[in-house]
Amino acid sequence: MPSKHLQTDNHFVTNCRWLCLSFLLLLAACTPTISRPVPDLQPQGVFSATGQEPLPEQWWLTFADPTLNRLIEQAMAGNLTLQGAWDRLDRARAVARQAGADLMPRLDGSAGFSTTSTRVDSRRDSSQDFDLGLAASYEIDLWGRIGSTQEAAELDARATAEELQTAALTLSAQVATTWFQWLEQRGQVQILEEQLRTNRQTLELISLQFRTGQVGIADLLQQRQVVENRRGELALANGRGQVLQNQLAILAGLPPDQGPVLTVLMFGDLPPLPATGLQSSLLARRPDVRSAWLRLLAADQRVVAAEADRLPRLNLTGRANTGGEQIEQLFDDWLASLAANLLVPLIDGGRRQAEVERSQAVAAEALHDYGQTVLAALTEIEDALALEQHQQEYLASIDRQLVLATQATERIRDRYLNGAEDYQRVLISLLSEQQLQRTRMTAHRQLFENRVNLCRALAGGWEMSRHLNQPTIQGE
Numbered sequence: 030m031p032s033k034h035l036q037t038d039n040h041f042v043t044n045c046r047w048l049c050l051s052f053l054l055l056l057a058a059c060t061p062t063i064s065r066p067v068p069d070l071q072p073q074g075v076f077s078a079t080g081q082e083p084l085p086e087q088w089w090l091t092f093a094d095p096t097l098n099r100l101i102e103q104a105m106a107g108n109l110t111l112q113g114a115w116d117r118l119d120r121a122r123a124v125a126r127q128a129g130a131d132l133m134p135r136l137d138g139s140a141g142f143s144t145t146s147t148r149v150d151s152r153r154d155s156s157q158d159f160d161l162g163l164a165a166s167y168e169i170d171l172w173g174r175i176g177s178t179q180e181a182a183e184l185d186a187r188a189t190a191e192e193l194q195t196a197a198l199t200l201s202a203q204v205a206t207t208w209f210q211w212l213e214q215r216g217q218v219q220i221l222e223e224q225l226r227t228n229r230q231t232l233e234l235i236s237l238q239f240r241t242g243q244v245g246i247a248d249l250l251q252q253r254q255v256v257e258n259r260r261g262e263l264a265l266a267n268g269r270g271q272v273l274q275n276q277l278a279i280l281a282g283l284p285p286d287q288g289p290v291l292t293v294l295m296f297g298d299l300p301p302l303p304a305t306g307l308q309s310s311l312l313a314r315r316p317d318v319r320s321a322w323l324r325l326l327a328a329d330q331r332v333v334a335a336e337a338d339r340l341p342r343l344n345l346t347g348r349a350n351t352g353g354e355q356i357e358q359l360f361d362d363w364l365a366s367l368a369a370n371l372l373v374p375l376i377d378g379g380r381r382q383a384e385v386e387r388s389q390a391v392a393a394e395a396l397h398d399y400g401q402t403v404l405a406a407l408t409e410i411e412d413a414l415a416l417e418q419h420q421q422e423y424l425a426s427i428d429r430q431l432v433l434a435t436q437a438t439e440r441i442r443d444r445y446l447n448g449a450e451d452y453q454r455v456l457i458s459l460l461s462e463q464q465l466q467r468t469r470m471t472a473h474r475q476l477f478e479n480r481v482n483l484c485r486a487l488a489g490g491w492e493m494s495r496h497l498n499q500p501t502i503q504g505e
Contacts, residue, residue: 107282
């Protein structure tokens with residue numbers, strides 16, 4: 030195998046260096062300058078109402094409900110939607126590492142072996158060759174294109190981490206809301222069972238009066254219809270309770286038939302109103318607001334990368350190869366080369382400029398999305414505060430109505446038993462009282478839901494660790 034020797038022309042290398050330096054000096058003025066958008070929405074006021082105690086990171090602890098704590102803990106460990114959010118975070122972090130790889134030189138190695146056989150005049154000859162090689166390449170990030178792309182990917186990964194916190198907050202609120210809805214349905218079942226007993230007792234009394242000729246058949250039939258109505262409502266309430274229990278199982282990542290066993294049948298006390306703080310502090314606390322801001326910064330970095338893509342690129346490449354007929358001859362002869370290439374975009378049909386404009390539009394959209402996210406966050410808190418205040422007033426009104434309805438029902442029933450009142454008034458009063466009992470239970474649940482929404486709007490997330498529980502698919 031013929032020898033290969035390294036040929037170096039010092040004069041040529043010197044000229045190349047000066048040529049590259051001249052290009053760098055001439056192109057330095059082309060460095061892109063991008064003005065980053067700064068949102069003009071900076072709320073500085075306070076909210077319309079506030080409490081005294083700060084909201085803990087795990088906001089549901091304020092309800093002091095062990096069952097609710099256990100349900101949310103199970104959901105954080107087993108919910109499949111939340112596990113998908115963890116997967117998206119892993120993917121975003123991998124993309125960020127991938128984007129940063131271009132900042133480092135690339136080195137590839139190669140190894141080869143070949144054998145050749147020839148046959149001439151019944152004589153057979155064979156030869157073999159061994160080959161080793163290294164190839165290196167590196168792009169000098171003159172204008173920050175690679176660095177901006179990496180920064181954008183890292184910002185996206187941080188935004189995805191904030192979105193994971195948002196998903197966890199949303200999940201905790203879903204569990205709490207479903208739990209309080211289940212408590213309401215169990216309360217409704219208790220109320221309907223009590224109303225059914227009361228209506229049956231009234232039916233027995235009217236049946237006795239009918240047999241003695243004191244009332245007509247219409248009164249008896251109406252009361253029977255009231256009893257059947259309560260039986261139907263009781264069946265529906267039991268069905269809704271079962272559906273909510275199934276939903277709690279799904280939120281925990283479990284099949285419906287493996288859902289949690291729930292025994293608590295009553296609401297606890299509503300915790301005191303938490304401190305809402307300043308509106309400006311909300312921007313640094315809410316993970317969805319932080320995520321929108323990070324997405325905005327990432328979009329701005331991509332504008333920088335798009336602008337830099339229109340400018341020349343400087344690439345350095347190097348190669349080294351050696352070979353021989355025997356392994357021990359590999360480093361006897363070798364060849365090495367080093368080159369610098371300057372790539373200048375000339376004509377691309379406007380593709381790079383269009384990419385710049387597209388990136389700028391994406392950044393502008395991200396700015397508007399951030400502003401909308403801030404407004405939505407402020408509105409959620411004010412809505413929750415207003416609804417809780419008026420719900421408290423509504424609940425107090427229902428309590429007063431219920432006292433009056435109970436008194437009216439007792440008076441009208443007494444007059445009916447004495448023959449001084451028509452049964453229709455008794456029925457109307459009784460149904461009104463029983464409807465108020467059920468309405469009060471629903472209003473009580475809505476009060477707790479409003480508090481959940483307020484806590485969800487104020488919460489800022491907590492330290493999380495991933496649970497690697499994998500779903501089991503039947504039949505595999």
